[in-house]
Amino acid sequence: MGKLFYNLGVSLYIQIVRLVSGFNTKAEKFIEGRKELLFNLSEKFKGNSRPVVWFHCASLGEFEQARPVLERFKTEYPNHFVLLTFFSPSGYEVRKNYAQADYICYLPIDTAENAQKFVSITKPTIAFFVKYEFWHHYINQLTLNQIPVISFSAIFRKSQVFFKPYGNFYRQILHKFMHIFVQDEASEKLLKSIGVNNITIGGDTRFDRVKAIVDARKDIEIAARFKNGLPILVIGSSWPPDIELIANFYNNSTKKLKLIIAPHEIEESKVQRVINAFPNKSIVRFSQAENKQLEDFDILIIDNIGMLSSLYYYGEYAYIGGAFGTGLHNTLEAATYGVPVFFGPKYAKFREAIELVNLGGAFSVNTNEEFEKVFKHLFNDETQRKEKGTICSEYVMSNTGGTEKVIDFCKTLIK
Template sequence: MTLFYTLIVHIIKRLLPVAGWFYPKIRPFYKGRQSQKDYQSFDKKPHDKVIWMHCASLGEFEQGRPVLEKLKEELPTYKILLTFFSPSGYEIRKNYDKVAWVCYLPWDTPRDVNIFLDYFQPDMALFVKYEIWPNTLRSLKKRQIPTVLFSGIFRAGQPYFKYHWFKQLLHSFDMFFVQDERSLQLLQDNGIKHVSLSGDTRFDRVYDISRNPVDLPLIQAFVNHHKVLVAGSTWPKDEALLVQYINQSAQPDEKFIIAPHVIDESHILQIERSLTQSYRRYSRLSSGDSVDFQVLIIDSIGLLSQLYRFAQLAYIGGGFGVGIHNILEAATYGVPILIGPNYQKFKEAKDLIQTGACISVDSVEQGVKSIERLMADTDLCHSLGQESQAYISAHTGATSSVVNYVLEQQNMST
């Protein structure tokens, strides 16, 4: 099976440059790896002590970030290597100043992986959430490099618990830190004993963000004591719901901040053309401009986690598609949350729905009615928001568990 898998990776590696001619979004995926294939530009010294953290994309980076930054504090003489699988994560964080090097995960072939490991020689490897690469894991195990997966979450239907070859890969890890009891039990039932129920490091990340607000004077001027709905990571079906409320039901004392998941020009124009109420783009707003408009469209990246603090109500997109985006970023500010119907794979959504702090709607009509009710009742929003904030506070602490384990392992190896 390993030979067959490796052959498939080689085939994909050869075909992607051809596919890139027809699908431009693929090009950064293989060109980035091609440009760093010998790693000589990274200037790694033979004596450097290295902690390697791998993230699939930007979401996993934010999940792993509290661990990374705490390790930077606790192990100041170590260098940290950060890798990404996807271009979206790499392009946004390639200049991240808390680490020594940022690069792409190598192709998962024995040769590519060994070139990578020979150059960086990590003292420990950390994988965030669910990154399981067979040849990479086999090489790490062969070299006896301690390997950890944290913020892991598993389901019985995953191939790791169905097929022997996949199941064996789990034994390549020296330690698992998982988010929930179900994941703990699944691993233990399948012979994995080195596992700890630590929780999800995303809670620590969003908690830290809420305690370190960034000054946003343009947003503050726009909000100016109005009732505000902040809609984050929205898709067209989410926007149809929001626009119907804004155009038909919005009150004069209400304002709306919409941060779409896709911010290309055509999508922003689509939102603008659907609105009958006044609006502005964030990129075109300057200090001293009039803020006498009702809808602010966020057409830049990196603001969303700071915007929810201005909200009376948050709407998180994705629930009318493949699944919701990050609801914890809103919950940490003590804000009630609306989502679409596709949330079943997200434990935090199910938990918050049980507390009443999160409400799932199945249609535009139901969503509009929920917004009407919540925007009209500040006391209800405050009460539900307290449930959100309490949920976040009760689930912090996963970062300490992971960091303490890493420190213990490194102390034992010195």
């Protein structure tokens, strides 16, 4: 019965996506990206003699968890063919040209026929599924072919179907994994409660990715000139509610403080909306900053993509957007630089945000008054600011090493 409902659910999902694809760009890419997919795979893998390692990610966030493991695997086993698949266009469209993978494509819809053809064509010698990816037919087909299946950076909650009385079908999916690397002890306990014991607490491999980003940080001359010795609040991946909160504070502030703002969306209308929120401040866009006297400006707006992780280096404080409704963005990139981190109220699904708040390095704020109270306290007490920042950087460093655990396990399988 569980399998029947699963297949119906997958079928219904696809029908809905097809219905909305005519007026939804993401849905259209979801459908178009899967046309002729198996044929193209067959052409690509025809005559391939290299052992194949398969990494599957739902979207871009999971890719950031997969990336340190994938790149470390490629270093250890350079003769392997790296296959990278995505479920969502938001992952595939951004990373379809990622140089470290030999072939990148969408994952065909999880049907018994697709799974059988996919595994038959690609012939993976080992498969990695990242965080939440538990596709019945693919896992079953890999198991039938005695191909090791490993999940890493996985995290579980009691509310998930695996732990419900009616969740036996889904529990069987978990039992087919050779090994599951979970993020925390709570996940380990939940899995053991349903008889899944092939577990290691491996943490979240994003910590390793963040450390690598910081180690490879690039100097940004425009940001350095803009700073000119003054403290900076870096606002990363901001949405309108985040800008409204910051603007209410900053427009009435007389403190010697500068802002670097990286909007989540950089279309002209979205950038202009940010500019309009600060009518009495001097603002410069990054794209127009090259020959300007940057020390004279209050706000630097980042109207490009790709440099946010390096920009946090120039700040004394960081505000991370998305926690007023769309989903909190990456707090670790800022935390690793040793700065206090602020964000909105909706962060309950983000383990690192919860832990940073509990440790005292991050602050969730719901109103302008809440933000102003905490920010002013840290701004006026340099010792406290540094202590809170140190909490953040030490938290990141103490959670690195998950990648090595996964690779060490691989070494027991690949001789």
